[in-house]
Amino acid sequence: MIDFTVAICTYNGEKRVPDVLDRLKQQIDTEDINWEIIVIDNNSNDNTAKVIKEYQNNWNFSNPIKYYLETRQGLAYARRCAIKNCQSELIGFLDDDNLPSQNWVKEAYIFGKQHPNAGAYGGQIHGLFEVEPPPGFERIARYFALIKGDKTYCYNEKYKDTRKKMYPPGAGIVIRKKAWLESVPEEPLLPQTNEDLEMLSQIFNQGWEIWFNHLMEIEHFIPQSRFEPEYLKKFFRQNGLCRYQVRMFNYSNWQKPFITILYFINDLKKIIVFYIKNKKNLKKDVVCMGEMELLRHILMSPFSY
Missing domain, CATH: 3.90.550.10 (Spore Coat Polysaccharide Biosynthesis Protein SpsA; Chain A)
Structure with a gap:
């Protein structure tokens, strides 16, 4: 054994x-x-x-x-x-x-x-x-x-x-x-x-x-x-596009349409706040660039699904 x-x-x-x-x-x-x-x-x-x-x-x-x-x-x-x-x-x-x-x-x-x-x-x-x-x-x-x-x-x-x-x-x-x-x-x-x-x-x-x-x-x-800009973009893009499916594991079918709308509003707010706070660093800071790529593709994830 x-x-x-x-x-x-x-x-x-x-x-x-x-x-x-x-x-x-x-x-x-x-x-x-x-x-x-x-x-x-x-x-x-x-x-x-x-x-x-x-x-x-x-x-x-x-x-x-x-x-x-x-x-x-x-x-x-x-x-x-x-x-x-x-x-x-x-x-x-x-x-x-x-x-x-x-x-x-x-x-x-x-x-x-x-x-x-x-x-x-x-x-x-x-x-x-x-x-x-x-x-x-x-x-x-x-x-x-x-x-x-x-x-x-x-x-x-x-x-x-x-x-x-x-x-x-x-x-x-x-x-x-x-x-x-x-x-x-x-x-x-x-x-x-x-x-x-x-x-x-x-x-x-x-x-x-x-x-x-x-x-x-x-x-x-x-x-x-792993710290190269192109790798980080691809990595966070893939993570972001799958977020909708991961989130929906936690909800029943009747809840999903309402939850999707709430998540979309919240994700859009996060992108706006992040952009205002970090817009000067997006082109020269690879971490900021990766974070923005993640937020953008989380917002897009319901449509990708």
């Missing part, structure tokens, strides 16, 4: 996955945990498969490494492959740029056993930057899956008002297999960059608890390219 699964989802990760596996070699206090590592190769066209094979051949640890190929492109499909093939009830998801702390497996497993109603839970995510982030980056850090905190809390209780509801980032998220199977459909509804929101909204709406466990910590590597 496997107690815990670490699922590494990767695309063209031949240079990144080794760092994640090396961190997993260093896990401490796991002697009483029967855990496995599965690598989901999301249709890579580099040497990812070869690298994993080499690790399997030289792996001198009791927890095995298993390899699966998922040819359907997208993190949502890679996660579905992991859920299908894992042997445990608790699955800790790591991207190929997520480096877990030495006690991550232990803390993730213990928390899941202590909180049987937790359908999903995440922890602290610290940025590991290739270059210094631009000024004001802290305003958009959460969109880069970065979060800190010194207390554990349940999102269901902290964000009771669905209009203000937040979720932990998908990097380093632990999912209870039963919660996934009861909540998440076989085919994702939203495009990439929003699969985390979709997954957690569905689990939340089925009555499962979602938690932040401050004892779980990972580092998230962020390359210089």
Whole structure:
């Protein structure tokens, strides 16, 4: 019987996955945990498969490494492959740029056993930057899956008002297999960059608890390219255009027309206020530019849908 699964989802990760596996070699206090590592190769066209094979051949640890190929492109499909093939009830998801702390497996497993109603839970995510982030980056850090905190809390209780509801980032998220199977459909509804929101909204709406466990910590590597203006525009454009669908997860069909109008008015107000406050910085401040792109496409999201 496997107690815990670490699922590494990767695309063209031949240079990144080794760092994640090396961190997993260093896990401490796991002697009483029967855990496995599965690598989901999301249709890579580099040497990812070869690298994993080499690790399997030289792996001198009791927890095995298993390899699966998922040819359907997208993190949502890679996660579905992991859920299908894992042997445990608790699955800790790591991207190929997520480096877990030495006690991550232990803390993730213990928390899941202590909180049987937790359908999903995440922890602290610290940025590991290739270059210094631009000024004001802290305003958009959460969109880069970065979060800190010194207390554990349940999102269901902290964000009771669905209009203000937040979720932990998908990097380093632990999912209870039963919660996934009861909540998440076989085919994702939203495009990439929003699969985390979709997954957690569905689990939340089925009555499962979602938690932040401050004892779980990972580092998230962020390359210089993520701060390029064109990348930020595309990134926030995609996030914005999916906002309507994410919001509507929380409402019944009869409510949606009225809620859509209220959101539209509020979103338009936000754009006007933001533009007046930041119009001088929109062309030279990449963070402001990204925020404006997000607000514009949130406003457009009902029409995109």
